Amino acid sequence: MFGIIEQVFKVYGYVPIETPVLENLSTLTGKYGEEGDRLLFKVLNNGDYLGKADDQAYQNKDSNKFTTSIAKRGMRYDLTVPFARYVVMHRNDISLPFKRYQIQPVWRADRPQKGRYQEFYQCDVDVVGSKSLSYEAELIQIYDDVFAAIGIPVVIRINHRMLLSGIAQYAGIGDQWIDMTMAIDKLDKIGEAGVRKEMTERGIPTSAQDTIFELLKHKDISSLRSAIGTDASVSGSLEEMERVFSFLDGLTLKNKVQFDITLARGLGYYTGCIFEVTAVDAEMGSLGGGGRYDNLTGVFGWPDVSGVGISFGAERIYDVLEAKGMFPSDVQAGPVILLAAFDDASHQYAFRCVSQIRQAGIAADLYPEPGKLKKQFKYAADVSCTYIAIAGESEMNNGTLMLKHLESGLQEELSVEAIISRLK
Amino acid sequence: MFGIIEQVFKVYGYVPIETPVLENLSTLTGKYGEEGDRLLFKVLNNGDYLGKADDQAYQNKDSNKFTTSIAKRGMRYDLTVPFARYVVMHRNDISLPFKRYQIQPVWRADRPQKGRYQEFYQCDVDVVGSKSLSYEAELIQIYDDVFAAIGIPVVIRINHRMLLSGIAQYAGIGDQWIDMTMAIDKLDKIGEAGVRKEMTERGIPTSAQDTIFELLKHKDISSLRSAIGTDASVSGSLEEMERVFSFLDGLTLKNKVQFDITLARGLGYYTGCIFEVTAVDAEMGSLGGGGRYDNLTGVFGWPDVSGVGISFGAERIYDVLEAKGMFPSDVQAGPVILLAAFDDASHQYAFRCVSQIRQAGIAADLYPEPGKLKKQFKYAADVSCTYIAIAGESEMNNGTLMLKHLESGLQEELSVEAIISRLK
Numbered sequence: 001m002f003g004i005i006e007q008v009f010k011v012y013g014y015v016p017i018e019t020p021v022l023e024n025l026s027t028l029t030g031k032y033g034e035e036g037d038r039l040l041f042k043v044l045n046n047g048d049y050l051g052k053a054d055d056q057a058y059q060n061k062d063s064n065k066f067t068t069s070i071a072k073r074g075m076r077y078d079l080t081v082p083f084a085r086y087v088v089m090h091r092n093d094i095s096l097p098f099k100r101y102q103i104q105p106v107w108r109a110d111r112p113q114k115g116r117y118q119e120f121y122q123c124d125v126d127v128v129g130s131k132s133l134s135y136e137a138e139l140i141q142i143y144d145d146v147f148a149a150i151g152i153p154v155v156i157r158i159n160h161r162m163l164l165s166g167i168a169q170y171a172g173i174g175d176q177w178i179d180m181t182m183a184i185d186k187l188d189k190i191g192e193a194g195v196r197k198e199m200t201e202r203g204i205p206t207s208a209q210d211t212i213f214e215l216l217k218h219k220d221i222s223s224l225r226s227a228i229g230t231d232a233s234v235s236g237s238l239e240e241m242e243r244v245f246s247f248l249d250g251l252t253l254k255n256k257v258q259f260d261i262t263l264a265r266g267l268g269y270y271t272g273c274i275f276e277v278t279a280v281d282a283e284m285g286s287l288g289g290g291g292r293y294d295n296l297t298g299v300f301g302w303p304d305v306s307g308v309g310i311s312f313g314a315e316r317i318y319d320v321l322e323a324k325g326m327f328p329s330d331v332q333a334g335p336v337i338l339l340a341a342f343d344d345a346s347h348q349y350a351f352r353c354v355s356q357i358r359q360a361g362i363a364a365d366l367y368p369e370p371g372k373l374k375k376q377f378k379y380a381a382d383v384s385c386t387y388i389a390i391a392g393e394s395e396m397n398n399g400t401l402m403l404k405h406l407e408s409g410l411q412e413e414l415s416v417e418a419i420i421s422r423l424k
Numbered sequence: 425m426f427g428i429i430e431q432v433f434k435v436y437g438y439v440p441i442e443t444p445v446l447e448n449l450s451t452l453t454g455k456y457g458e459e460g461d462r463l464l465f466k467v468l469n470n471g472d473y474l475g476k477a478d479d480q481a482y483q484n485k486d487s488n489k490f491t492t493s494i495a496k497r498g499m500r501y502d503l504t505v506p507f508a509r510y511v512v513m514h515r516n517d518i519s520l521p522f523k524r525y526q527i528q529p530v531w532r533a534d535r536p537q538k539g540r541y542q543e544f545y546q547c548d549v550d551v552v553g554s555k556s557l558s559y560e561a562e563l564i565q566i567y568d569d570v571f572a573a574i575g576i577p578v579v580i581r582i583n584h585r586m587l588l589s590g591i592a593q594y595a596g597i598g599d600q601w602i603d604m605t606m607a608i609d610k611l612d613k614i615g616e617a618g619v620r621k622e623m624t625e626r627g628i629p630t631s632a633q634d635t636i637f638e639l640l641k642h643k644d645i646s647s648l649r650s651a652i653g654t655d656a657s658v659s660g661s662l663e664e665m666e667r668v669f670s671f672l673d674g675l676t677l678k679n680k681v682q683f684d685i686t687l688a689r690g691l692g693y694y695t696g697c698i699f700e701v702t703a704v705d706a707e708m709g710s711l712g713g714g715g716r717y718d719n720l721t722g723v724f725g726w727p728d729v730s731g732v733g734i735s736f737g738a739e740r741i742y743d744v745l746e747a748k749g750m751f752p753s754d755v756q757a758g759p760v761i762l763l764a765a766f767d768d769a770s771h772q773y774a775f776r777c778v779s780q781i782r783q784a785g786i787a788a789d790l791y792p793e794p795g796k797l798k799k800q801f802k803y804a805a806d807v808s809c810t811y812i813a814i815a816g817e818s819e820m821n822n823g824t825l826m827l828k829h830l831e832s833g834l835q836e837e838l839s840v841e842a843i844i845s846r847l848k
Contacts, residue, residue: 011782013759013789013807020543021445021499021529022465041446044466044495046533050487058482063474071468075445095806097792105445109470119444132792134775141779247775335437351558351671355565358435365437368521368556382519383437 001321002103002123004149005312009101009125012142017100019082021107025074031081031299039108041075042067075107079124079311080296087128088300096129096305117315126309128297133240136273136292137247139310140257143277143288146312148254152320153280154287155256159263160241161270161291166234167261171211173204174233180204180212185264187216221245221259237272244273256280269293275310282320288312334383335365336423339401340376341391350391353401353416360420380406389419425745426527426547428573429736433525433549436566441524443506445531449498455505455723463532465499466491499531503548503735504720511552512724520553520729541739550733552721557664560697560716561671563734564681567701567712570736572678576744577704578711579680583687584665585694585715590658591685595635597628598657604628604636609688611640645669645683661696668697680704693717699734706744712736758807759789760847763825764800765815774815777825777840784844804830813843 006016022043029037045052054069076082079102087098103123110116125142127135140156147154164184168177179202183195190198192213199209218224225238241259248257265274272292279287290310297305320326339354341347347370357364365383367376373390380388389401395413403419404411414422430440446467453461469476478493500506503526511522527547534540549566551559564580571578588608592601603626607619614622616637623633642648649662665683672681689698696716703711714734721729744750763778765771771794781788789807791800797814804812813825819837827843828835838846 011785011787013762013787015757015807022531022543038470041470042468043499044468044491046462046465048485048487050482050485050490053482058474058477061472061474063472066474067468075467095803099789107446119446127792130792134771134790134792137775138790141782145782247772249772250776251779333439338437347558348671348673351561352674355675358565358569361435363435363437365523366558366562368554368558379519383439 001150001314001317002121005123005146006101006103008142008145008149011145012099012125012138014099014101014125014127017083017086017102018104019076019079019086019102021076021105022073023076023082023085025068025072027085027300028074028077028081032077036077039110040077041107041109042071043073043075044071045073076104077108078106079104079122080126080309083124083126084296085300087305088297088302091302097127097132097135098129099125099127101125121314123312123314124309125311126307128305128307131306133243133273134247135308136244139275139290139308140244140248141251141253143275143310144253144255144257147277147287150317150321151326152282152287152317152324153255154277155258155280157258157260157263157276157278158241158244158273159260160237160273161265162272163234163237163241163261164264166231166237167212167215169233170215170228170231171208173208176202176204181264182266184212184216184262185266187262216261218261219259224261240273265289265291269296271295272306272308279320282323284316284320284323286313287316287320335363335385337362337364337387337389337403337419338376338380338383338385339364339366339389339391340373340380341367341370342373342393343370346370346391346393346396349396350389350401353389353391356416357420357423360424362420362423377406387423425574425738425741426545429547429570430525430527432566432569432573435569436523436549436562438523438525438549438551441507441510441526442528443500443503443510443526445500445529446497447500447506447509449492449496451509451724452498452501452505456501460501463534464501465531465533466495467497467499468495469497500528501532502530503528503546504550504733507548507550508721509724511729512721512726515726521551521556521559522553523549523551525549545738547736547738548733549735550731552729552731555730557667557697558671559732560668563699563714563732564668564672565675565677567699567734568677568679568681571701571711574741574745575750576706576711576741576748577679578701579682579704581682581684581687581700581702582665582668582697583684584661584697585689586696587658587661587665587685588688590655590661591636591639593657594639594652594655595632597632600626600628605688606690608636608640608686609690611686640685642685643683648685664697689713689715693720695719696730696732703744706747708740708744708747710737711740711744759787759809761786761788761811761813761827761843762800762804762807762809763788763790763813763815764797764804765791765794766797766817767794770794770815770817770820773820774813774825777813777815780840781844781847784848786844786847801830811847 028040049070054066057065105119105121107119112118143156164181165177168174168180183198187195196209221241228234229238263276270291271294274291276289277287288311292308294306296307339350341350350366354364354366367379387403387405389403391401395401400413400415402411403414452464473494478490481489529543529545531543536542567580588605589601592598592604607622611619620633645665652658653662687700694715695718698715700713701711712735716732718730720731763774765774774790778788778790791803811827811829813827815825819825824837824839826835827838
């Protein structure tokens with residue numbers, strides 16, 4: 001799966017980067033909210049660290065404060081913050097726009113439970129240093145290519161943060177656009193009534209709610225544009241989305257790309273287009289999401305570097321594939337063929353045969369001891385070989401092997417060359 | 425480089441495993457000697473860990489003891505111990521012989537210096553659960569294939585731990601064979617005189633030293649065999665090495681495989697054949713090593729599971745490649761071709777062209793903004809493209825692009841299809 005994703009990233013001109021697992025705690029803390037700080041894995045300083053421990057904090061049993069005196073590093077919590085740190089640190093070496101992808105594990109001290117691990121992979125692709133909307137279109141294509149290659153039909157939904165902000169302005173509650181957005185984000189789960197209730201609780205008047213829900217009914221950009229497109233509050237963001245779609249004009253996408261005015265995305269740092277991908281026919285949350293952010297690197301001292309990126313929810317994609325029984329059958333981790341021999345002489349002969357098969361680039365193995373075939377057949381099945389090839393005295397004399405297809409049981413005496421061309 | 429290594433591992437029927445970065449400290453401590461324990465990165469327990477802290481140890485400023493009360497996990501220090509833990513933990517799920525490879529980073533709290541990092545990759549391949557010497561031969565082939573594919577000519581040296589032990593017995597100092605081995609291990613660096621001096625310091629008498637150095641002169645197994653081959657102390661290990669070589673008989677290896685009676689390998693746990701690889705024409709220590717060990721999993725409760733494995737020194741291989749300027753030129757991380765456009769219309773046209781090129785599997789990119797060509801050429805050079813393809817008004821009307829080879833400056837107006845077949 002990572003292989004497919006990586007291949008697509010490369011074709012789109014993204015380069016791989018890796019960042020260290022250990023980051024300074026000062027880089028990590030304060031970036032993920034209070035809960036994030038709590039879930040960070042912190043690494044004890046080496047040596048006689050107690051010499052510099054904060055005695056006051058220890059006496060007060062203040063674990064948080066004490067930690068800062070005995071641990072200066074932590075483990076990567078996501079890929080975004082280390083990437084921002086990386087970009088700023090290498091600002092003199094990288095050419096903007098900088099296109100990178102990163103597939104690495106991250107760590108969170110969550111209580112482990114089904115589908116939630118303390119160590120799990122993230123898979124991000126971002127371009128920083130350009131405001132061009134061609135990248136939004138390109139990232140949509142990447143989603144399209146990846147999910148087509150993996151074999152999960154998806155809908156790629158797109159919206160714009162400033163459109164939501166504009167709608168709030170248009171409804172006369174510009175100051176409360178974040179409240180509005182947070183409520184709309186739950187529309188899928190709690191329906192219009194639930195969202196209205198939450199809006200009321202957050203102090204958004206009913207009249208504004210009516211305006212908002214009137215607008216949320218629009219299912220495409222053009223109908224929204226005819227309704228309020230000339231209003232300054234939304235015209236800019238509508239134009240940007242139209243431009244993204246114009247790049248995709250005339251291209252054949254393999255999945256549906258759909259404007260969704262109700263798409264909100266939780267995370268605070270998006271400032272432009274936002275994306276979310278869901279499977280067409282599987283009950284599963286988002287398989288990925290992303291968007292444009294205008295100031296990710298600012299906190300590390302390089303402001304105003306606009307970027308846009310998406311990520312893939314590797315575990316959920318894995319779960320969808322598993323639920324659908326869709327793991328491709330050609331993902332064979334072990335050897336394709338196992339060679340088996342009767343005695344020492346045929347074992348040595350088989351060793352030369354297996355060497356020849358391997359030199360042809362075919363994953364092949366030889367059972368380490370000659371002897372009972374039953375044991376060797378069992379091993380071939382255990383390591384999921386497709387074929388077994390038996391070397392007995394007559395095969396050795398003929399310069400052949402007895403090739404047997406394990407599932408069908410069909411067998412044929414063939415030269416090593418013939419076996420190689422059969423397996424290729 | 426990892427790609428080449430991994431490809432060879434797969435062809436030889438090894439399957440990839442990954443183990444978590446975090447292991448219980450009880451798994452890690454005591455396995456790497458006192459220095460190793462000191463260099464382990466320990467991870468602070470989460471939450472209000474001070475509630476369970478060892479107050480006595482704190483008052484005594486005993487950092488080591490205190491650590492055990494506030495940190496129960498540590499970061500992977502090598503791949504061998506976690507592998508042994510993995511094998512024992514999965515003993516009911518794996519089929520023996522179990523062939524695995526593992527390419528993952530490890531962490532050591534060494535003082536960072538040139539060529540020594542706190543986080544670095546290890547690259548191990550092992551088979552456990554069989555004593556068959558065909559695996560020794562197979563691992564030699566793996567070294568041979570990998571270094572041939574990477575392009576570093578090497579010598580693969582082989583010896584046998586029990587041969588060294590046998591020589592000590594033959595020389596009448598059987599009890600001191602470890603002392604003898606440790607001294608011989610330094611022969612390369614300090615010469616015969618130095619080794620003799622050390623042997624004397626370790627209490628090995630001169631007469632025994634004479635016997636030993638007489639034997640160390642043998643450059644191949646057969647001459648050693650004619651000298652003392654019938655002696656029970658060495659006949660077993662000589663036979664084993666002869667058997668390894670007999671598997672390789674008649675095969676064309678691309679590198680030299682050489683018996684080296686002076687090869688000792690530092691680590692204590694080897695019990696059979698040992699290997700070491702050095703570059704033929706680069707002044708560099710070992711590029712890899714390994715050997716057979718008879719009881720790696722015993723400490724985790726599964727004794728007598730013989731295994732044999734080798735590892736690759738990724739950083740040193742990297743250093744050799746760099747020193748020789750041998751990084752293959754086809755390792756192109758970025759796109760092969762950059763498309764450039766003059767204005768909005770040709771930019772949209774170029775977007776469709778780059779999409780078409782990417783669909784053909786070629787890594788391609790489009791400069792995000794149309795306009796000045798100079799800037800776009802500079803970017804193409806910065807990201808190491810081989811070609812730039814320019815979309816102007818006339819190309820757009822002709823359905824072509826102006827393809828320019830950046831190094832030679834040669835250019836040609838071609839259809840996108842023609843460009844694709846040129847680049848494939």
